[in-house]
Amino acid sequence: MSAPLFLGTSIASGLLSIFVALFIYYQVKNSDQGSEKMREVSALVEEGAYSFIKVQYRILAIFTLILALLIALLFVDFGIQIAISYVLGSGASMAAGYVGIVVATKANRRTAAAAESGGLGPAFKVAFRAGSVMGLMIAGIALVGLGMLYLLWNIIVPVEVFESLGLEPAVGLWEIITGFSFGASTVALFAKAGGGIYTKTADLSADLVGKIEHHIPEDDPRNPAAVADAVGDNVGDVAGTGADLYDSNVAAILAAAILGAGIDLHLDGVQLFGLLPLMIAALGTIASVLGVFLVRAKPDQNPGPALNRGTYITTLLFGIFTVVMVVLLQLDIAIALAAIVGLLAGVFIGFTSDVFTSDRGLGGFQPVQKMVDSADKSSANLILSGYAYGLLSAVPSVVGIGVTMVVSFLLGSGATTLGPVMWENGIYCVAIAAVGLLSTNGMIMSSDAYGPIVDNARGVIEQAQAPEEAIIVCDKLDASGNTAKAITKGFAIGASAVSVLALFAAFLESTDTLRIPGVVAITDVNLAAPVVLAGALIGALVPVTFSAILILGVERNSERMITEIRRQFRDDPGILEGTSKPDYDACIAIATSGAIKELMPGTLIVILVTLATGAFLGLEALAGYLGGAVLSGLIMALLMDNAGGAWDNTKKIIESPEYTKYEKGTEDWHRVHDISVTGDMVGDPFKDTAGPSINTLLVVITLTATLFLPVIAAANAWFSSLFG
């Protein structure tokens, strides 16, 4: 009875979310595009974004098809189905990213136009609505994709096939659908890490040749890298963050579904707990759709509270919906509580990240203000204090994640009307907490995408020489965007961390439910066993190595672009004089292909090391490997995200009117400001390239282990047989 309800709600609310997103998209598209000058300025960025997408998606398509072919060949069972799911997962993720970028780049000038003609209220509405297209799109696609695939494979693959493999159909279906999540994650890794290399390459190169060598202002259209730089902002912030939240969401639902299917197995195959996560996610999406329409800024007021109000309302609605659903369906209340615990954890992690990165701090604890003092001493002092506070910032978040895990586990294992195995119930509720945390990702992403849109709108309005009042409107919009972004970043880390923990449990569950010949179910990942500990040591190195590769990649790629910019200035002096147009596409092509060139080795290494650890050291060591990766990855991600954010805000404070220690423009002020620029430059690849990529990286390696489990087990059996 519950299966059709859950699947139906999931698909229906997913479609609703997508249709609302498309409806808003056309609304935004048809709104006023502003003056000729505004159109001209922002059209360049729009073209640049298309140019980026063209190149990136071509390479991604090749990558996806090769990997799909490998999957089809490597898997003894369901190779074709998994490959198709994988291709669909990649495709859906690319589509979501495409829509997000398109609407974001279109919304810049429209927000600017609304700010000029209508003031704060209408401008806020355009920007926020445009952001919500990305938010609702990713929430909807996840639900439709997972729900439809479940239906599809349920219809196509005859029950007898599952039975002949000794598999419960639901278990087999979710195994196939793991391909979808894997597709989402690999695309997300490209979007986030590739986008991260892209945006920082362009940023660094444009600044170095433009500002430092030729003394032309930031964002000057004479700079051949100017468009790449602006495109990078949209690409990294809108598409990258969207892909990150999307893949965490899909992974969390999948993990909970795998664990739920395991419980169902003990309950004579009712289809209840396996599909329940879809239902919970659907409720969150409905809450987000409602929340998006309830967000309204009052004129002449800071729109920050409006954004926060939207988030609170969505959270509240979700909580009510979930409790009502649990009561109506007579499910255990532990499930609703676990989902709510997850949601609260996301808010807590977002809040504490904000304490470490914002100028406000918390009470007497003012890390960023201390860093402003350090900047007055020396570059080294600023780097050291940012690094130290970055390290400290990991403490509350990691503790929060641990508490969430333990509390939701205790809720589940104490539940009386779940499955028969206490342990399984507990782990299932950890996964439900992850689903709960991500349930409102539609709304969260809407607030987040709003940030870069208003940021760019401000750029457009300034370059289009619009009246002063319009600029003030955009400044207000921009300020509220920054706060929203800081909170989302912490939220994204928490979301992926809890999702990865859930996936880790799903990986272990799969060693049992998939009934792979020769594989004994892993219930124990014993760190006291040297081979498991060795796996954990290798795993701990993975996020470390990946971060290093990304940072060195940004450095190398920016060298290429610097050479190209210098070449253009040299070959055509008209560019600097403003008489001829620079070749923006050349820089965009370098940023794009270079980003992927730098990313490819890291991605391949990571996937291969994951497979090799399992094949050579065994599945228990592979589990240890995943555990080690989570431990070091979480800390590295929080360190880099928050140190980067704190350096960024240190610079912003020194530039702001509230900084009164030295008068702007004096020698002392320039000294301190230069130091803060160094901090910001170090922080840029930390917070926009390496740090946030680790989230996705963790999901990718855990999914690699889960998806390729039968292949890894076969390879390990073969390898073990070599030694008798």
Next chain:
Amino acid sequence: MSAPLFLGTSIASGLLSIFVALFIYYQVKNSDQGSEKMREVSALVEEGAYSFIKVQYRILAIFTLILALLIALLFVDFGIQIAISYVLGSGASMAAGYVGIVVATKANRRTAAAAESGGLGPAFKVAFRAGSVMGLMIAGIALVGLGMLYLLWNIIVPVEVFESLGLEPAVGLWEIITGFSFGASTVALFAKAGGGIYTKTADLSADLVGKIEHHIPEDDPRNPAAVADAVGDNVGDVAGTGADLYDSNVAAILAAAILGAGIDLHLDGVQLFGLLPLMIAALGTIASVLGVFLVRAKPDQNPGPALNRGTYITTLLFGIFTVVMVVLLQLDIAIALAAIVGLLAGVFIGFTSDVFTSDRGLGGFQPVQKMVDSADKSSANLILSGYAYGLLSAVPSVVGIGVTMVVSFLLGSGATTLGPVMWENGIYCVAIAAVGLLSTNGMIMSSDAYGPIVDNARGVIEQAQAPEEAIIVCDKLDASGNTAKAITKGFAIGASAVSVLALFAAFLESTDTLRIPGVVAITDVNLAAPVVLAGALIGALVPVTFSAILILGVERNSERMITEIRRQFRDDPGILEGTSKPDYDACIAIATSGAIKELMPGTLIVILVTLATGAFLGLEALAGYLGGAVLSGLIMALLMDNAGGAWDNTKKIIESPEYTKYEKGTEDWHRVHDISVTGDMVGDPFKDTAGPSINTLLVVITLTATLFLPVIAAANAWFSSLFG
């Protein structure tokens, strides 16, 4: 039969090592002290060192006595004995540090004098012999301390007491002796972390006020912080590294002894495997004593090969001794092989650290040369590339540690003439590998302590205006010292890592052999259990938090010293004119007390969090905690040590004649050099404060868990009873 042999050899060779050290000490002391000027210059540092020791040891004594009292009160069984062992362990460690600092500060001017009168050969001999005093002292004290305590408690505590507790006497004896190792480690933490804060406080403050504000040269005697700065070098490099190797060595022997006593238990209580680690360590010490006497530099040659030859000979002798012993005593050859595997691992980790930090690199892989290029771009580029290479440098070391662990485990578990439990035999051999790695620590430390001695000798000879030839001799000595130091640093990390792994196993073993009422032996540290994973998450935060506290501590403490230096300059203008002597002791007192003030909270937090994790989450979570701490600690330590070393050498290359891109003194050269100074300043607290302290930190927390096991178990039982 074997027990008297092993104990006798251990104590005898320990005493031999100590006597040889004292003999060399008087030799060094009675050698020529050089010109009046040389004496004058170096006497200041010598006085400063005493002043440091006075203050530090007073505070340490109070800390030790309070903790001893707590131990005596908290433990139901053996409280007094453990407290006494702990006090002896602290005292022995302090004595070793005292001798090391005394001889190092005395050796400076004597090396300088020998360089002037006798040339390279005699100068090298004085410096190396002086270094060997510290090396042989720590090796000897470990053996005598552990051996004598075993004898002492064996005589004092009646066998009936152990039997009434259901304990095998050997198990009980090693439990008591754990106090000795805990004492060694807490003192080492103060020496290493406190010394690290001390030396970087002095360094930073002296540079900032002296060089930047008053334009007086480095090490100028007019600078009130000059002596503190020079003292800091000896304190951090000689005493700190010595304490680090010493405590790792004691911990490794202890861990192997605890595990060996567990095997003996299965063999009807023969006293064989529990005492064997002492024997192996004794063989390494005898090899070191012989090695020290065989080190001789040929005149007119780089003394580097002489140092390396000493290490190779010692290693070879140890290998031969161990194999001969194993054959003569008809033990399993796996034991000798495991010890040798450990030793090779130490060499490998030292070598790979050198690749990432030296100007040589390896083949086409030249991290430091790349960093020299980065320094030509911007401070941010240099910081980013150093950070990225620091991350990458963790890869070979951590993999090396993993391989050592797995190989020695396989050797042990495949052995046929060890104990009856394969698993225990395997873990025992991991601990034997740690003992093997550290067996030659007498020789390793001798080469290491040589470095700061020749470094200071060079300073003395320059300030005493000795002839040019003598300076060239000291330059040659200095160059070979730097390479030796880089290798030792890697070695120290490897040593403590493998020791901690062994201790981790010993902690688990203790949950079995200590027969604590209500405690079930932990054979399983299951990362798949949420509470264990939560423990691991908390554990992973410990090295992170501790590093952050140390780095922020250096910043805060240097603020205090800067205020004092400025005050002295202001209050007595004669100081800057050179007519009155600055108050060196004031700066030394600030550096010392400030260092301890900054260190105290971190140390207490770490010990309390360890106890609390066990008390509230249980012993399995505590085991997960230790595992998490090792995983993140290893990576943090390698990152900070090696990034710091690489930044240091980047600066050195830019200052050296081999750097020809810009001519020295030109504007471009100054720009690049200033950037490299920033890198070095960031690297200083990385490589001399936070990074190396993590080694000791890991030993301290693992020993805290092991030593306080009965107390933690009782607290946990009480806490659990609150919830029925």
